[in-house]
Amino acid sequence: MPLLQVNNLEVAFATPDATVRAVNGVSFDLEEGSTLGIVGESGSGKSQSVLAMMGLLAGNGTASGSALYQGQDLLRMPAQALNKIRGNRLSMIFQDPMTSLNPYLTIERQMTEVLQLHKNLTRRAARKRAIEMLEAVRIPEAAHRIDQYPHELSGGMRQRVMIAMALLCEPQVLFADEPTTALDVTVQAQILQLLRNLQHDFGTAIVLITHDLGVVAGLCEKVMVMYGGRVMEHCDADDLFARPSHPYTIGLLRALPRLDRSDAPLVGIPGNPPNMARPPSGCPFQERCIDAADHCGDGPPPLIPFGEKPDWLRACYRPVYDMREYTGRAGDIRETSNA
Structure with missing residues (x-):
């Protein structure tokens, strides 16, 4: 089926x-x-x-x-x-990351929320997993970038953040x-x-x-x-x-x-x-x-x-x-x- x-x-x-x-x-x-x-x-x-x-x-x-x-x-x-x-x-990578990411929240908050909600991870464990996924999509200095806001990233980096978020829960x-x-x-x-x-x-x-x-x-x-x-x-x-x-x-x-x-x-x-x-x-x-x-x-x-x-x-x-x-x-x- x-x-x-x-x-x-x-x-x-x-x-x-x-x-x-x-x-x-x-x-x-x-x-x-x-x-x-x-x-x-x-x-x-x-x-x-x-x-x-x-x-x-x-x-x-x-x-x-x-x-x-x-x-x-x-x-x-x-x-x-x-x-x-x-x-x-079911997960989705959206076409426009600038309008899909929340400008008021850090990358960490937007990524860890998914893992805490669906995987019941602690915030520390969720942060570690989020950094690993950012590294997997080739974001340099992922441990630093995760604390930034979307407007602080380039368009290509925002797109990679969207991809990382979609893959976090292995859909x-x-x-x-x-x-x-x-x-x-x-x-x-x-x-x-x-x-x-x-x-x-x-x-x-x-x-x-x-x-x-x-x-x-x-x-x-x-x-x-x-x-x-x-x-x-x-x-x-x-x-x-x-x-x-x-x-x-x-x-x-x-x-x-x-x-x-x-x-x-x-x-x-x-x-x-x-x-x-x-x-x-x-x-x-x-x-x-x-x-x-x-x-x-x-x-x-x-x-x-x-x-x-x-x-x-x-x-x-x-x-x-x-x-x-x-x-x-x-x-x-x-x-x-x-x-």
Whole structure:
């Protein structure tokens, strides 16, 4: 049985003018010790999907569907019960550490509180454990930094503090929302190795939200591509980079720089993401798709099995042989991610 089963997850936000449907029918299974990468442009519904499962939606947000963690539906769990596993068995690395860390509390207070609450450690033992985790995420002079406030740290250090806080209780499921955005390449590689070690030692399952396809190539086994609140493609990472089947996935890969053609111009995706307060009636990617046909506007394409693998899912009306050829190489992306 999967550690986490998400079925037909939908998230909507009520505004005075309209209802914004940020997530529409997202489903996936997460096995113990596995890593799922969720990619897509800003506004595609990646973060809101995870925030709904963690019970952290804004006050005007509602979630429907189901998200079963060890048989318990996170979307319908009472707040008191959710608090016992949130930050403990389920943990999250937030995208913006400056707004996620409390500016009035020291790093020590924010880290030891988690251990005292969920692990019943004394303050001295919790402080020792917190310093060890800060050292694990490569914060220099951790015994000194732990007594500082968030504004006294650089952006990269604050990001590493957020990662350390999320890993303190050795969670079973880790939601990582752009965990390496503010980090340089060397520290990014160290953090990714730390996540791999966590998986190896404790069987932690990771849901990685990122714009960086290089990070996905270096860490994830499965990839889910989202656009306009919907899943466009869901498959093994190897298949996605070697044989992308959806026009949006192909567009994302075409926009990446290539090591073998450094002088080649980057090919962006024209246009803008759809307005989810007034979503399109057909495929959400139709207006920006270079392979769109008239029938793409008839309705959202269903997410159905594609190709020879039953777990390779794709939401597109056009057959792959009828689309423009993808000329990228997965090796370029993997080499970059492992540099």
